[in-house]
Amino acid sequence: MTPMDAARAALKEVFGYDDFRPGQEDAVAAILRGRDVMAVMPTGAGKSICYQIPALVLEGVTLVVSPLISLMRDQVFALLQNGVRAAYLNSSLTPRQYALALENARRGTYKIIFQPAEEGEHGADEVIATGLVSDVDAFYGLHVWSLYPTGTLHATPGGIWAEPDMFKVTIHGKGGHGATPEVCVDAITAGAAVVQSLQTIVSRFISPMDSVVVTVGSFHAGTRCNIIAQDAVLEGTLRAFDDDVHRRLLEHFRRIITDVSAAYGCTAEIEINEVAGVVVNDEALCRIANECAAELVPPDRIQPQHPCMLGDDFASYRAIAPSCFVQVGMLAPEKDCRYAHHHGMFKVDEDVLPLCAAWMAAMAARAAAR
Numbered sequence: 001m002t003p004m005d006a007a008r009a010a011l012k013e014v015f016g017y018d019d020f021r022p023g024q025e026d027a028v029a030a031i032l033r034g035r036d037v038m039a040v041m042p043t044g045a046g047k048s049i050c051y052q053i054p055a056l057v058l059e060g061v062t063l064v065v066s067p068l069i070s071l072m073r074d075q076v077f078a079l080l081q082n083g084v085r086a087a088y089l090n091s092s093l094t095p096r097q098y099a100l101a102l103e104n105a106r107r108g109t110y111k112i113i114f115q116p117a118e119e120g121e122h123g124a125d126e127v128i129a130t131g132l133v134s135d136v137d138a139f140y141g142l143h144v145w146s147l148y149p150t151g152t153l154h155a156t157p158g159g160i161w162a163e164p165d166m167f168k169v170t171i172h173g174k175g176g177h178g179a180t181p182e183v184c185v186d187a188i189t190a191g192a193a194v195v196q197s198l199q200t201i202v203s204r205f206i207s208p209m210d211s212v213v214v215t216v217g218s219f220h221a222g223t224r225c226n227i228i229a230q231d232a233v234l235e236g237t238l239r240a241f242d243d244d245v246h247r248r249l250l251e252h253f254r255r256i257i258t259d260v261s262a263a264y265g266c267t268a269e270i271e272i273n274e275v276a277g278v279v280v281n282d283e284a285l286c287r288i289a290n291e292c293a294a295e296l297v298p299p300d301r302i303q304p305q306h307p308c309m310l311g312d313d314f315a316s317y318r319a320i321a322p323s324c325f326v327q328v329g330m331l332a333p334e335k336d337c338r339y340a341h342h343h344g345m346f347k348v349d350e351d352v353l354p355l356c357a358a359w360m361a362a363m364a365a366r367a368a369a370r
Contacts, residue, residue: 110364111136115314124276124313128320138285138367139323141314142360146340148329150349153297153359154305155289155326161279162211162239163246164311167253169194170269171261175230184228188221190264191232195219197260198253205252212249213239213309239309241278276313281305282322285367289326292362296355303329324363328356 113127127133148154171194173187195216206212214236221232238253240246254270261268293302305327317323330337330349337349 110368115141122275122313124316128316133317133320136317136321138282138321139314139317140285140289140360140363140367141312141317141323141325142356143312143325143327144330144348144352144356145327146331146337146346148303148327148331150330150332150335150337150352151297151355152301152303152329153289153293153326153355154303154329155281155286155293155324156305157281157283157286158307159241159278159280160305160307160325161315162213162241162309162311163243163278163315164275165238165246165250166273166275167234167236167238168271169234169257170271171232171234171266172268173228173230173232173264173266176228178226178228181228185265186228187232187266188229190261190266191219191221191234193264194234194257194260194268197256201249201252201256206245206249210245211239211241211307211309212245213237214249214253238272239311241307241309276311276315277318279312279315279323279325280318281324281326285322285324285363288366288370289324289359289363292359292366295362296358326359326363328352328359 111133113133115123133139145154171187171191173185173190174183175187176184198214198216201214202212215238216234216236218235219232222229238249240249250272253272257268257270290302312325314323314325330352332338332349332351335347335349335351337347339345339347
């Protein structure tokens with residue numbers, strides 16, 4: 001059986017789909033409808049390795065790609081004909097690499113999570129609740145990062161990303177005419193004081209030796225220039241690297257908001273979404289990641305993964321099995337890929353995506369073989 005025949009058989013068995021576009025035989029993709037977020041590649045006896053990549057949505061349908069069969073996209077060709085939804089990907093895999101990937105894939109079972117609802121919506125918890133990952137022996141995840149030079153690979157054991165919370169605070173005052181502030185309770189004034197006071201959590205209530213972030217990213221209040229605002233809504237994020245520090249952070253956060261709001265004659269509603277725990281990389285899985293990296297890039301492109309205050313619900317999988325969340329650099333000013341994540345002009349260096357998929361496939365295959 002040729003590698004292409006093996007790929008056809010695997011897709012037919014798993015996805016019920018084996019129609020290939022001519023000229024795209026080195027790359028295979030399938031579309032899963034609805035809320036399906038996982039592709040399972042049952043390749044025989046051995047360990048069960050799970051790894052996570054972000055999902056790409058086309059016309060309301062999730063595009064599912066197996067890096068064991070193909071690399072991530074250079075281009076996506078979408079065909080929406082005769083009621084059949086399909087996409088085909090270009091790939092930089094050589095025939096030898098392609099055959100090797102398929103051969104390695106037979107050593108274990110691979111479950112590929114196409115990351116759902118990551119931005120504070122507990123997508124990982126939904127995946128875990130299905131029971132589909134309860135038998136997994138190891139989890140790998142990958143995140144590109146705009147502060148690392150493009151094409152550099154980063155995997156370091158220990159805690160690498162923080163424990164993130166998202167909050168929404170609604171401050172209630174008493175609205176009225178802007179010309180009669182004495183009979184009103186100004187929610188904007190109270191909200192401004194709350195924002196200022198929250199900054200003292202880091203500077204005065206948490207040790208300088210502990211890492212904490214308090215960010216108010218959104219402040220909405222008021223309707224017109226001559227109306228005292230009745231309500232103000234603040235939204236933001238809290239982050240910490242330690243469970244005890246996190247507990248104290250939340251205590252100070254709630255106390256300051258409640259007391260400062262009261263001092264201005266207002267009340268406050270506090271909603272906190274505790275998204276996930278600290279992302280901790282397993283030492284053995286990191287060692288495998290770096291071994292695979294050494295086979296893909298020169299030594300100077302394998303660099304440390306610096307702990308930072310980002311967060312990801314990939315951390316939740318650590319309760320099931322050892323996990324490792326690696327990063328790939330994509331800072332390329334010459335391609336105008338120079339802006340930070342969440343910046344309005346953020347741009348991905350797409351030339352690095354094949355390397356991402358190759359690294360993920362190599363890590364999964366090697367972990368399964370051991």
